[in-house]
Amino acid sequence: MKRALIVLAIAATFAVTTFAEDVxxxxxxxxxxxxxxxxxxxxxxxxxxxxxxxxxxxxxxxxxxxxxxxxxxxxxxxxxxxxxxxxxxxxxxxxxxxxxxxxxxxxxxxxxxxxxxxxxxxxxxxxxxxxxxxxVRTLALIWNKNLFKQAGLDPNTPPKTLEELQSYAKKLSKYDNQGNLVQAGLAMQPNGQGHCWIREVLFRQFGATPYSANNMKVTYASPEGVSAFKWYTDLIVKDKVGYPNFGTDDVTAFVAQKVAMNIDGSFRIGTLNAVKGLDWGAAELPTYKGVKGNFASxxxxxxxxxxxxxxxxxxxxxxxxxxxxxxxxxxxxxxxxxxxxxxxxxxHKDDPYVSVFLKGLASAHATAYVDEAGQRKILVDAVDQVSLSKKDPGDVLKDAASKEQKLIDDFWK
Amino acid sequence: MTLSKKRALTAYGFLALPLLYFVAVRFAPMLYLTVMSATNWGLFNKKIKFVGIDNFAKIFADPVFLKSFGNTAIYTLVGTPAVIVLGLVFALELDKIRKYQAGFRLIYALPYITPVVAVSWVWRWMFQQPPFGVIDALLVSLGIPAQGFLNDPREALFCVVAVNVWVELGYCVIIFLAGIQTVPPQLVEAARIDGASERKITRRIILPLLRPITLFLVVMEAIQFLRIFTQVYNMSYQAQGGPLDSTKSAALFIYEKAFTNFDMGTAAAASLVLFAVIMVVTLLQLKFFDKKMDY
CATH class of the missing domain: 3.40.190.10 (Periplasmic binding protein-like II)
Incomplete structure (x- = not known):
């Protein structure tokens, strides 16, 4: 009897705590x-x-x-x-x-x-x-050390400026005898991190301001913005070092070792370290005329x-x-x-991967999106219009800016 | 109550259940959708307002809507005749084979019974550019320039059409074959005795007798192409109907409006437009094909 009472008491305590306290x-x-x-x-x-x-x-x-x-x-x-x-x-x-x-x-x-x-x-x-x-995350330049070696480049010296990035990308690109790209020097993936690199890094490095101080006005379609955009699309159209969706996307192609360099986020460290046989490095984003830049999100x-x-x-x-x-x-x-x-x-300033992304934070900007998917698509389509429809980068960028302006206006209406 | 009345009542009793089902899952949502197409209903709008025909005005001023409906027209106008003609040709040829016919039928039916998502992805990989895609590798080895396929706004839509024709072909072949095999053999024999050539038999006897089946297939395939979605969703990068909206179908446009922009009112309006298009096309086909048959 006594034992039964004890059991009952314990059960009751449990019941009370579970019913009264459990959230x-x-x-x-x-x-x-x-x-x-x-x-x-x-x-x-x-x-x-x-x-x-x-x-x-x-x-x-x-x-x-x-x-x-x-x-x-x-x-x-x-x-x-x-x-x-x-x-x-x-x-x-x-x-x-x-x-x-x-x-x-x-x-x-x-x-x-x-x-x-x-x-x-x-x-x-x-x-x-x-x-x-x-x-938080930032962007970095990641590169494949094996492909650097194959191209006769020092696997431990990544490009430091945009000019170097361009010339490295050319050296690292391979073509078949028809001229088709079979190994991309640099992944050009605007619908990955590419549109952020253009929006918050390249525009600013070339001297443009992507948005007004209160983020209500799109201001990247200036002559400086156009030259930044043209620099990016020229890599696809003129230098032919990569194009959107080469090998499905930038990450897949990098993991498959068909892309030598990519601009990607710190969240990829874990993924890339898990790939067997991939020897990769991360460096700060290339500078332009001494100007650093990064995108944080x-x-x-x-x-x-x-x-x-x-x-x-x-x-x-x-x-x-x-x-x-x-x-x-x-x-x-x-x-x-x-x-x-x-x-x-x-x-963590001594970790070879982490430190690089950390350094990026000092010069990073985060876009004040109102509609991330919509704003992303506008820049992605802009790159496609230059690379696939052979339109003029200046016209395309002006059109993109007015479309994005409309999105922002509609949001705050 | 007479026996016939009782029978009728029983029939209505059995019909009531599916009818109820249809009213609940088809007609009621359609009515709801019609009402909502005149509002600013959106997942991020707490107050729903009546906006009249604003949504319709908005979509008809939207170049992406026009592009996607234009694409849908191309899908239908290219895809439907292609799959019907090919299906008929394959079925007529297959009918001549007696040995292993079941095996061949199975081969043609395989794409149709494979999940569309899997089919779309495998083709998407095959359509990749060098050094990844099988088709371009073949072209290059034959000395033909590699094509952009799904990455080229001029070619992408036709790649999607080709895949869908390949999928639907099996279905059409089987239905046509069943139709050919119902043609009364005495008609064919009589014609043969009268000295008609095989070609003439096909043109004058088999094809006219296949008219009801052809009508059925044309209607079904046209609807299939008018609502094309899964193939486009899976064969374009990030499911956006690209490059540059060149493969975006009406159904994908509606999906994006509803579930990417969360703008349900506009999506409802676009759905109604698609519904009207499908209905008109179907009615026209019925009118055109539905002539009395005489043997």
């Missing part, structure tokens, strides 16, 4: 193996530290991720926490689908102290903060509007945990993306 929250992100594994690991640590809170991770293929979010959140079927590309924030914030992060744990002070300047600025709308990231976590009570408290706790210094370190180790807190970077 279940859901976190969504797209499927990228190393990111999914790292979040799973973080969830385990978080649940151990916070009994009574359970977190469930749900993933979707990248291709349909934005569509799932956009369909589920308005219908009230979404999760409590979502992983978003920073370029999608304006659309979600404007529609009211993201909750303002609580000021006591994610206030202006905190953001300014914790994050890089460009993060603080792009996560903020009218003085309110809507999302906090774990990591990030995926970030937000809390869905309408989350309240215990679920909101648990979500804020979880958000704080997955953006903590420990989480940032783990993210760098497993995924390869850079810590979003500048102070954490100092410890």
């Amino acid at each position: 279940h929250i859901v976190y969504w992100q797209y499927f990228y193996q190393s990111k999914v594994d790292t979040i799973d690991l973080l969830i385990k640590q978080f649940e151990a530290k916070n009994p009574g809170i359970t977190v469930e991770q749900v993933t979707f293929p990248y291709e349909s991720y934005n569509q799932k979010l956009a369909a589920a959140i308005p219908a009230g079927e979404g999760p409590e926490l979502v992983n978003l590309y920073y370029g999608w924030l304006p659309l979600y914030v404007k529609a009211g689908y993201l909750a303002e992060l609580p000021k006591d744990s994610f206030g202006s002070e905190y953001f300014k102290k914790t994050y890089y300047n460009f993060v603080e600025q792009s996560a903020q709308f009218d003085g309110k903060y809507y999302a906090a990231p774990t990591a 990030y995926w970030t976590h937000g809390i869905v509007a309408g989350t309240s009570g215990k679920k909101l408290d648990a979500s804020v706790k979880f958000l704080k945990f997955i953006t903590s210094p420990e989480a940032q370190e783990l993210w760098l180790k497993n995924v390869g993306e850079l810590p979003a807190t500048p102070a954490l970077s100092a410890a």
